[in-house]
Amino acid sequence: MTEHAPNRRIILATLVAGLTILLALGAYIFWPTPAPVRPFNVVPTADGATKSADEAVAAAGMSPADRRATEALVKAYILENPEIITDAVAILQRREVSKRLTAAGNEIAKPFPGAEAGNPKGDITIVEFTDYNCGFCRASVPDVQRLLKSDGNIRLVYRELPILSQSSRTAALWALAAARQGKHKAFHDALFAGGRAEESSIVAAARTARLDIDAARTFAASPQASQEIERNLAMMQQIGFNGTPTFIIGDQILEGALGFDALKSAVEKARRQG
The missing domain is CATH 3.40.30.10 (Glutaredoxin)
Structure with a gap:
């Protein structure tokens, strides 16, 4: 435990970002059409995640049926392997820590x-x-x-x-x-x-x-x-x-x-x- 100052930062939207990345990954694996590069230095939101997923699906040339199949595969994989969410969060946290310490010099x-x-x-x-x-x-x-x-x-x-x-x-x-x-x-x-x-x-x-x-x-x-x-x-x-x-x-x-x-x-x- 720690003793804290009055303010405390709360980091949100990691799960949404993870699902978006997995969906885009699924599209890339099954329909490997090059997708446009997107910046990753913005905080993800639900609307932004949906838009990114739509763009990835369009870039991959997926039909509505293809998209539903990919979403089902991704959902099934996550439910069968829920530890990937915590693994992804841990990796993101380590990267964030490294950036903060590097910035402090x-x-x-x-x-x-x-x-x-x-x-x-x-x-x-x-x-x-x-x-x-x-x-x-x-x-x-x-x-x-x-x-x-x-x-x-x-x-x-x-x-x-x-x-x-x-x-x-x-x-x-x-x-x-x-x-x-x-x-x-x-x-x-x-x-x-x-x-x-x-x-x-x-x-x-x-x-x-x-x-x-x-x-x-x-x-x-x-x-x-x-x-x-x-x-x-x-x-x-x-x-x-x-x-x-x-x-x-x-x-x-x-x-x-x-x-x-x-x-x-x-x-x-x-x-x-x-």
């Missing part, structure tokens, strides 16, 4: 100075977006720590993403101040161990991490710290998620308190893919 894995842990030269980078008032983020801390201890070739980049409350933002600003002093992980772990992020727990975590309190307070109020928070929020919108914790591992966007085994599997998958 290398900035994702470029940390605010000091906001990283693990092996700085590791072959796998994990980017973790977190909110200090997120219970699922707190639950993930021991799993992430265990992963770093068990695999010495992981680089962890922390991205502060305060989406739950004003005190979340205050905590995130202080975490950046801790990073500036080279003590981000110590502050990060101490604050999550201290419960809900509020004024008293933030100062207590800062003292546990042995921060220069005055310097931290000054930097937390600086434009530089606020700009980094806004950058992370914009990155969330660009990549297309709205909950914490969110982990980016290779070309995978993983949301929620996943547990050690799932995180380890994601790392292994990213390593295999190179």
Whole structure:
């Protein structure tokens, strides 16, 4: 599970698009007349799907009887093999994830100075977006720590993403101040161990991490710290998620308190893919 920002995107019409593609495929297989090329960068609608199917049928030179036969074959195939729908959705999702991460570029894995842990030269980078008032983020801390201890070739980049409350933002600003002093992980772990992020727990975590309190307070109020928070929020919108914790591992966007085994599997998958 994840803790979410108020807005949430909903992706619709995948099934309609899948049926249209299958119908067009059936027409191509049985009546292989070249069909006109259509753009695929538009959101499908029921009317659009019907129009596309009509055009494919016309291009293939199908009679009404041929069309009915093809539709019956496609329908029967889908009913007998319903898993092709979920398979198609999974492929589309992977392609969409890849596009979003490519669009975001290398900035994702470029940390605010000091906001990283693990092996700085590791072959796998994990980017973790977190909110200090997120219970699922707190639950993930021991799993992430265990992963770093068990695999010495992981680089962890922390991205502060305060989406739950004003005190979340205050905590995130202080975490950046801790990073500036080279003590981000110590502050990060101490604050999550201290419960809900509020004024008293933030100062207590800062003292546990042995921060220069005055310097931290000054930097937390600086434009530089606020700009980094806004950058992370914009990155969330660009990549297309709205909950914490969110982990980016290779070309995978993983949301929620996943547990050690799932995180380890994601790392292994990213390593295999190179």
